[in-house]
Amino acid sequence: MRLKISLSLLLLLSVAVLYGQDSRPVRPAKNKGTKPAIDWKEKLYYGGNVGFQMSNYGGYLDLSPNIGYKINNYVSGGVQFIYTNMWTRYGNLTYKYTFYGAGVFARVKTFDWLFLQAEYDLLDVPDNFSIVSRKRTLADVPLAGLGLRNQLGDNASYYLLFLYEFAPTPNSPYTYGPFASPLVYRVGFNINF
Secondary structure (H helix, E strand, C coil): CCHHHHHHHHHHHHHHHHHHHHCCCCCCCCCCCCCCCCCCHEEEEEEEEEEEEEECCCEEEEEEEEEEEECHHHHHHHEEECCCCCEEEEEEEEEEEEEEEEEEEEEEEEEECCCEEEEEECCCCEEEHHCCCEEEEEEEEEEEEEECCCCCCCEEEEEEEEEECCCCCCCCCCCCCCCCCEEEEEEEEEEEE
């Protein structure tokens, strides 16, 4: 099942790259013999996810910066770094659960206010979700879903992202970990997306 998902994501990115080859804006050539230059800096966007919650029983902090590249006006891809820290209080004891890692993502902007996202993350998590052992392991996390986007100005926007974890692995921090759900919610912002 994991192979099918990985191949599907690879196919989506391949189609996006092939489709985007003809839609890149180019600068006019200065000389007749030179090729037109592509301004790749204008195709970059950056930002990330930010999450914070606190209560009498614990809290949650998520910082996930990302950088993406717009293949054309509709399709983009990028990388992200993920850091999540949770803490829970039971009486006088506080238990901490931290995971971190990186991932790749692909986005398809269907409307100005809606986009689809597929991503694959590789996370370093506590082994067997232990809060007392220092032993750690890797978890691969395939996610897909949709995002609602709103402009803040000319180049800035914020979004609410709803993702679902397909084919969770035994060490998944979402489906089998402290979250106990395959649904992942994120709030984020981007500049130039």
